[in-house]
Amino acid sequence: MLEITLEAAESQGVETELLEITDLNIKPCISCNKCLFKPECNIQDDDMTEIYEKLKRADGILIGSPVYFFNVTGRLKDFMDRSRPLHMTASYLEGKVGGALVHAGLRNGGQELALQIIHNFLLGHGLLLPGNRQGRTPLISTGVMATMSKEYDGKRLSFHKSVEEDKIATASCRHLGHNMALLIKKIGCCSCYTGD
Ligand SMILES: Cc1cc2nc3c(=O)[nH]c(=O)nc-3n(C[C@H](O)[C@H](O)[C@H](O)COP(=O)(O)O)c2cc1C
Incomplete structure (x- = not known):
């Protein structure tokens, strides 16, 4: 789903980069609260140091997760918690497209x-979050949500082999990628961040 969305954004002329959280070392927040006073994290020996810079430089941020117990994954939640230094004393991500x-x-x-x-x-x-309705096409879903479920015959639930078989979700992905890119171009976005 991320790849489909990013491809649609690329077709509108924006550059993209896909980061897999499962490939990264992201330690959990330890609630030391250093970030209440400085835009810094006490934990400096994991991959968040590089991710902070990537997030600051991006014009748009797209986040995807499988659903684990009606929630995002624990790994994504660790990433969210560790992003706290980006908004407590300064609002580094404000005005970007999400x-x-x-x-x-x-x-x-x-x-x-x-x-x-x-x-x-x-x-x-x-x-700023654009919707996933594209142009004058019908509204097919409010939010990009896929299911792996295919059919239920009264006894067994069968599943899609790939999320690509959920056509509403894949179309919604394309629309979201398109809309994110359009909004980024309209705003003329935040690549002005120079690393200070
Ligand atoms: C720990 C765990 C919890 C899950 N919880 C839910 C759930 O609450 N609702 C649901 O529909 N599917 C749930 N699933 C199924 C996953 O959402 C589904 O298999 C998804 O395709 C997994 O993606 P992944 O292989 O990228 O982890 C759960 C799977 C796991 C491993």
């Missing part, structure tokens, strides 16, 4: 709540 997407095993397996959690995270940092 987007979120989720997928879950069940058809109504907590996608709406998980999506809301990511949206609230992005809004809390001051990002």
Whole structure:
């Protein structure tokens, strides 16, 4: 879903980079509260140091998660908590363009709540969120949410082999990527961050 969304954004002429949180070392927040006074984190020996710089330089931030117990994954939550130095004493992500997407095993397996959690995270940092309706096409979904569920025959639930088989979700991804790129171009965005 992330790849589909980023491809749609790229087709509008923006550059993208995909980071897999599972490939990164992100330690949990230890609640030392250093970031209440300085835009810094006490934990300096993991991958967040580099991610802070990438987030500051990005014009748009798209976050995706599978649904685990009606929520985002624990790994994503650690990332969210560790982003606190970016908004306590300065609002580094304010005015950037945000987007979120989720997928879950069940058809109504907590996608709406998980999506809301990511949206609230992005809004809390001051990002601007475009919708996923594109042009004059019909409204197909309010929010980008996929399910792996395919059919239920009264005894067994069967599942898609790939999330790509959920056509509403994949179309929603394309629309979101398109809309994020358009909004970034309209705002003329924040690449002005120079590292100070
Ligand atoms: C720990 C755990 C919790 C899950 N909780 C839910 C859930 O609350 N609702 C749901 O529909 N699916 C749930 N699932 C299913 C996943 O959302 C689904 O299998 C998803 O495709 C997993 O993506 P991943 O392989 O990228 O982790 C859960 C899966 C795991 C491993």
